[in-house]
Structures are given as C-alpha cells and as structure tokens.
Amino acid sequence: MKRIFILFTIIQISRLIYADTDFGGSAEISALGLIPQNEYSSPTNPDNQIMQLGDVNINSSMLFRLDAWDDLTNFESMFKISYYPIGSLLYNPPAPGAELVKEMIDKVGENIISLDIYRLFIDFSLFENLTVSIGRKPYFIGYGYGWNPSDNLNPLKDPANPDAELKGLDSLSLLWSYENLLNLEVITALNKEIFKMGVNYSDLAFAANLSVILDGIELVTTSYLNLNDERSSKVNSLGFAFKKDLFGMGIYGELILLDGSRNQFILNSTPAYKEDLTTSFLVGAEYLFESDTNVVLEYYFNGEGYSRDERSSYEEFLELTYQTYGYPSVLHRDSNYTKQYLLLNINQSLYDYNTTLGLAAIYSIDSTNLMLAPTIELEISENMNIVITYSGQLDFVEDDLTEFELSPMKQMYNLSFKYSF
Amino acid sequence: MQITKNGKELPKQVINGYSTNIDGANYSLSIYRSPKKMKGNANLMIGDDLWVKFASTGRVRKLSSSAKKNSSGGSDFSYVDMGSGGEGMAFNYDAKLVGEVKVDSVENYEIELIPTQNNESGYEKLLIYITKNEYLYTQIKYFKDNSNIKTLTFSDYRDVEGVKYPFKMSMKSHIKESVTELLTTKIEFNSEKVKESIFNTNYLKKIK
Numbered sequence: 091m092k093r094i095f096i097l098f099t100i101i102q103i104s105r106l107i108y109a110d111t112d113f114g115g116s117a118e119i120s121a122l123g124l125i126p127q128n129e130y131s132s133p134t135n136p137d138n139q140i141m142q143l144g145d146v147n148i149n150s151s152m153l154f155r156l157d158a159w160d161d162l163t164n165f166e167s168m169f170k171i172s173y174y175p176i177g178s179l180l181y182n183p184p185a186p187g188a189e190l191v192k193e194m195i196d197k198v199g200e201n202i203i204s205l206d207i208y209r210l211f212i213d214f215s216l217f218e219n220l221t222v223s224i225g226r227k228p229y230f231i232g233y234g235y236g237w238n239p240s241d242n243l244n245p246l247k248d249p250a251n252p253d254a255e256l257k258g259l260d261s262l263s264l265l266w267s268y269e270n271l272l273n274l275e276v277i278t279a280l281n282k283e284i285f286k287m288g289v290n291y292s293d294l295a296f297a298a299n300l301s302v303i304l305d306g307i308e309l310v311t312t313s314y315l316n317l318n319d320e321r322s323s324k325v326n327s328l329g330f331a332f333k334k335d336l337f338g339m340g341i342y343g344e345l346i347l348l349d350g351s352r353n354q355f356i357l358n359s360t361p362a363y364k365e366d367l368t369t370s371f372l373v374g375a376e377y378l379f380e381s382d383t384n385v386v387l388e389y390y391f392n393g394e395g396y397s398r399d400e401r402s403s404y405e406e407f408l409e410l411t412y413q414t415y416g417y418p419s420v421l422h423r424d425s426n427y428t429k430q431y432l433l434l435n436i437n438q439s440l441y442d443y444n445t446t447l448g449l450a451a452i453y454s455i456d457s458t459n460l461m462l463a464p465t466i467e468l469e470i471s472e473n474m475n476i477v478i479t480y481s482g483q484l485d486f487v488e489d490d491l492t493e494f495e496l497s498p499m500k501q502m503y504n505l506s507f508k509y510s511f
Numbered sequence: 512m513q514i515t516k517n518g519k520e521l522p523k524q525v526i527n528g529y530s531t532n533i534d535g536a537n538y539s540l541s542i543y544r545s546p547k548k549m550k551g552n553a554n555l556m557i558g559d560d561l562w563v564k565f566a567s568t569g570r571v572r573k574l575s576s577s578a579k580k581n582s583s584g585g586s587d588f589s590y591v592d593m594g595s596g597g598e599g600m601a602f603n604y605d606a607k608l609v610g611e612v613k614v615d616s617v618e619n620y621e622i623e624l625i626p627t628q629n630n631e632s633g634y635e636k637l638l639i640y641i642t643k644n645e646y647l648y649t650q651i652k653y654f655k656d657n658s659n660i661k662t663l664t665f666s667d668y669r670d671v672e673g674v675k676y677p678f679k680m681s682m683k684s685h686i687k688e689s690v691t692e693l694l695t696t697k698i699e700f701n702s703e704k705v706k707e708s709i710f711n712t713n714y715l716k717k718i719k
Binding site for chain 1 (some may be wrong): 516517521522546547548550557558559560568569570571572573574575576577578580581582585633687689708710711712713717719
C-alpha cells in the first residue's frame with residue numbers, strides 16, 4: 091500500500107515539472123516568557139518535575155511552501171522545521187525508562203530539530219466538476235472561530251493554538267461540485283500517520299460533507315464512519331452547520347451527534363469512554379464595524395466536557411497516577427475541559443500605523459475560569475512583522491477544579507519576529 | 512495598487528482581477544500577488560456574497576455583509592467598490608440627471624445615484640461625472656452623512672480592443688490623509704482566462 095502510494099505520488103508530481111510553481115515561506119524566532127507562580131507546580135506538573143519549566147524559552151522555526159499547478163492538477167506542500175531545546179526537559183523524567191531516554195539524548199544531543207510535514211497532496215480534475223485529492227490535505231469544516239463541533243474529521247480544535255489547523259490529514263478524497271451551489275466531498279482518511287506505521291483497512295475512516303450555498307445562507311452536513319471495532323477516540327457522528335447573513339451580521343451555528351465520547355472520563359478511578367449519545371453545539375455571531383473593528387461572540391456547549399463531580403474525580407486520578415507511575419496521566423484539553431464556554435474575539439486594524447490589535451477572551455461558565463490573550467501585531471516592513479502577546483488564566487472563585495488550577499503556566503508573554511520570503 | 516497614508520507610500524499591492532457577468536449577476540475575483548504577507552489572499556464576489564481566502568491557513572470564509580462596506584486590504588476602496596457587487600449600478604441605484612458641469616475643462620453630465628433598498632454599499636448617495644462627448648467616467652463622489660467622504664478620479668484612458676479604459680483610478684479620502692491609486696498594467700477583454708469555473712469557492716481554495 092505504501093509503495094503504491096509513493097509511486098502514484100511521484101507520477102503525479104512528475105506531471106508538474108512544466109507547471110507554474112511557487113516557493114515561499116517564513117522564518118520565525120520567538121521568546122516565550124513565563125511569569126512565575128507557584129513555581130510552575132500544578133496537578134499536571136507536580137513540583138515542576140514533569141515539564142521542568144524555565145522562565146524564558148527561545149524557539150525558532152522555518153516554514154516552507156512549495157506549490158505547483160496547471161489547468162488540471164494542483165500540488166501543494168508545506169513543511170515546518172523547528173528547533174527545540176527539549177533534551178534538558180527529558181533528562182530528568184521520574185518515569186520508568188528514564189535511563190533509556192537519557193542514553194538516547196546522550197547520543198542525539200540535547201537539542202532536537204524536527205521536520206513536520208504539514209501538507210503534501212495533489213488534486214487532479216477527472217472531469218470539470220469532479221476532483222480527486224490524495225496525500226496530506228487540510229479540510230476546513232465549520233464556521234466557529236474557537237471551536238468547530240460539527241468537525242469530527244480533524245483533531246479537536248484548540249482556540250489557544252490556531253497553527254494546529256495548518257496540518258492536513260492523510261487522505262484520499264473525491265469532490266463533486268455543481269456550480270457554486272452544491273459540493274459533495276467523500277473522504278477516506280487514515281487514523282494513523284502513513285509514513286510511520288503503514289495502515290490496515292481497519293485504520294480507515296470515511297467522512298462525507300455536503301454543503302449547499304443558497305442566496306444569503308450556507309448549509310453543511312457532515313458524517314463520519316469509523317471502521318475500527320476497537321473503541322478509540324474516533325466515533326461515528328453526524329453534524330450540521332449553517333451560516334446566515336442577518337442585518338449585516340454573520341450568524342452561524344454548529345451541532346454534532348456523537349456515538350459516544352471521544353475523550354475519557356474517570357469512572358471508578360479508571361479512564362473510560364462514555365457510550366451514550368453525546369451532543370455538542372455552538373452558536374456565534376460576527377460583525378465588522380465601519381471602524382474596521384471585527385467582533386466575534388460564541389457560545390459553546392461541550393457535551394464531552396467534565397461536570398464538577400467529573401472534574402473532582404479527574405483531579406484525584408491525576409494525583410493517583412502521579413503517585414503510582416511518577417507522572418500524572420493528563421486526559422483533558424484546555425478550553426474543552428468544562429461544559430460551557432463563551433468566546434469574545436475583537437480585532438482592530440490600524441492601517442495608518444501598520445498595526446493590528448487583537449483580544450481573545452475565553453470564559454468557562456462552569457468553572458468561572460477566564461483566559462485572556464491580547465495581541466499587538468506590528469508590520470515593520472513588507473516582509474517583517476513583530477507580534478507581542480500576553481496570555482493569562484484568571485479565576486474568580488476559590489476552587490481547585492478549574493483550568494487555572496490545572497495549568498502550570500498561568501501567565502506568559504510571547505515576543506515573536508517573523509520574516510516572510 | 513499604491514496606498515499613500517499621511518504622505519507615506521505603503522508597499523505596493525499587485526492584484527490580478529477577473530470579472531464577468533453571468534445571467535445578470537456580477538462575478539469578480541481579486542487575487543493578491545504581492546506584498547509577501549498578502550500573497551495568495553483572494554476575494555470572490557458573486558452578486559452580494561463575498562468570500563475571502565486567507566493564504567496563511569488556506570481557509571475560505573464567507574464574510575458577513577457588514578464587511579463589504581469596509582476597506583479592502585487597507586485601501587480607500589471598499590470590497591463593494593472593488594467588486595462592484597450585486598447586479599450592477601442600475602439594480603443598486605436610482606439615477607437622476609442633475610445637470611452639466613465642467614471637470615478639468617471637459618463638459619460632463621452630473622448624475623445623482625440614490626441607493627435602492629437592495630443596496631448594501633453603505634453610501635447615502637453618489638454623484639457621477641461622465642463626459643458628454645464619449646460617455647467616459649471622469650469622477651465619482653461618494654456621500655455619507657451629507658458629506659463627500661471620498662472621490663474616485665479616472666484618468667489615463669487608453670484604447671484596448673476598441674474599448675476606452677482608464678488605466679489609472681485614484682480614490683482620495685476626504686476624512687483622512689489617504690489616497691489609493693489603482694494602476695492597471697494590462698487588461699484583456701473577453702479573455703480566455705476568465706472562465707465561469709474560476710468564480711467558485713472550490714477554485715478559491717486552490718489559489719496560490
């Protein structure tokens with residue numbers, strides 16, 4: 091299967107030798123500074139033994155894009171090379187196997203350079219309205235800025251990490267479109283990374299997205315079918331989404347019905363998936379004022395979030411696994427931890443000053459946890475920009491069962507220099 | 512497109528524009544070629560609907576109609592000004608001949624356009640100046656809150672395939688120190704590059 095895939099890809103790439111091509115990318119160097127609180131100790135990082143966080147971290151990465159296309163074919167690739175001083179972090183894990191990790195680091199060095207293949211795919215038109223795609227391709231599903239509950243194909247969206255959506259899925263897909271009115275996309279996706287593991291048929295999942303574009307409204311249905319009998323984080327689902335223009339405002343909504351939960355809950359001190367029908371939904375509105383201020387407001391009901399009792403069991407589980415195995419077994423994701431969230435996103439372009447101001451606020455209604463992230467983006471030249479971000483978790487009640495209490499990094503700032511070429 | 516703000520020229524924006532009319536509806540597609548940070552961004556307008564492709568992620572988003580009144584790429588043109596939108600001037604405005612005036616020593620008709628109910632441009636009225644001898648656009652004055660907020664001036668008319676086309680359009684704001692010049696380097700009428708299939712959100716996703 092792997093050989094056939096590689097051969098097919100090479101044949102398609104060779105068709106593009108005489109096509110239009112485009113190469114570009116960006117280099118980014120950033121300094122992430124943490125504001126020390128509790129010496130970075132939290133239930134997910136007891137006494138800072140797990141993450142070994144320092145006050146300031148310098149990160150650098152380069153993103154490359156190579157695209158080529160002709161009338162019938164389209165090739166797109168995106169790679170990221172990152173440099174991590176991660177060795178020191180792995181030196182002292184109290185977990186079993188630490189010695190092995192130490193030996194490995196002694197061989198490869200403390201610094202790790204990683205190559206991430208974000209995208210590597212080809213589209214080709216079989217007929218005017220029929221396009222086949224193969225490779226690692228991104229699929230953007232849903233209208234929400236913070237969350238996309240109707241999307242069960244991609245990994246769970248993380249509003250704190252928008253770069254995550256750059257990475258595509260290993261897939262084979264067929265897109266049929268009827269003018270600019272109707273799109274039906276059938277996708278066969280691999281649940282495992284193809285170059286690492288190879289695949290079995292049971293690793294395949296099928297998804298179908300049908301979108302209808304009518305005057306002033308877009309409607310989308312999504313479905314997902316997992317062939318693997320073994321219970322995993324991938325479950326069958328049916329989703330719906332819409333976006334409607336109302337009084338100049340973009341009103342949108344998303345809903346998903348899941349055949350069980352994709353995350354685990356702690357039942358009798360043991361992690362387990364829920365098998366009941368699970369529902370999540372989102373409603374949102376966006377408006378661009380004449381002052382160029384863009385405002386987005388979203389309410390998200392997370393059917394897979396933890397109730398207060400479930401959060402209590404989970405935090406006991408974190409402590410138990412830390413005492414037993416030497417590291418806490420983390421199951422949750424920030425901004426998906428509880429059941430109800432509000433998001434406010436404000437962006438203001440100041441064209442006269444080549445500056446964009448942004449504010450993202452995510453409030454958990456259940457735990458009263460507030461995440462605030464104001465941003466300033468300065469365009470220094472045609473190719474260079476500087477982004478300054480502060481990100482902080484706040485809570486307003488004395489409660490141990492919040493994202494604030496779980497997070498070892500409660501407040502941080504980031505200074506990023508990005509050069510586009 | 513050259514934007515000048517407070518006397519300072521911003522990086523020049525190079526745009527490929529495609530437009531057509533299908534069954535009475537205007538279709539337009541604008542693709543940014545430079546500067547680097549905007550390269551691959553694109554706007555697609557079909558009638559009154561506007562989609563934007565963000566090159567940094569590849570995501571295509573349908574913008575709310577409030578966005579169409581706003582600046583396109585930081586310029587003095589709004590999305591509506593750039594794409595003309597809807598079914599054209601005749602559908603979006605009621606026209607009335609106001610009089611005859613001289614613009615740069617040339618006799619012009621002065622025509623007042625009042626937005627119809629279908630119009631989402633956000634303007635209160637437009638005054639259009641058209642030469643009496645050749646029916647060429649000379650100026651468009653945009654009004655809001657009883658004030659002339661910006662003026663679009665057409666110049667450098669050249670003959671292309673028997674059609675006179677303004678190779679320079681200059682939009683000057685009267686409420687801030689800003690001018691945007693739209694300079695056409697090449698134009699093709701009835702071009703083979705303009706196919707119905709490019710005015711499509713699926714094509715928008717493939718734009719580099």
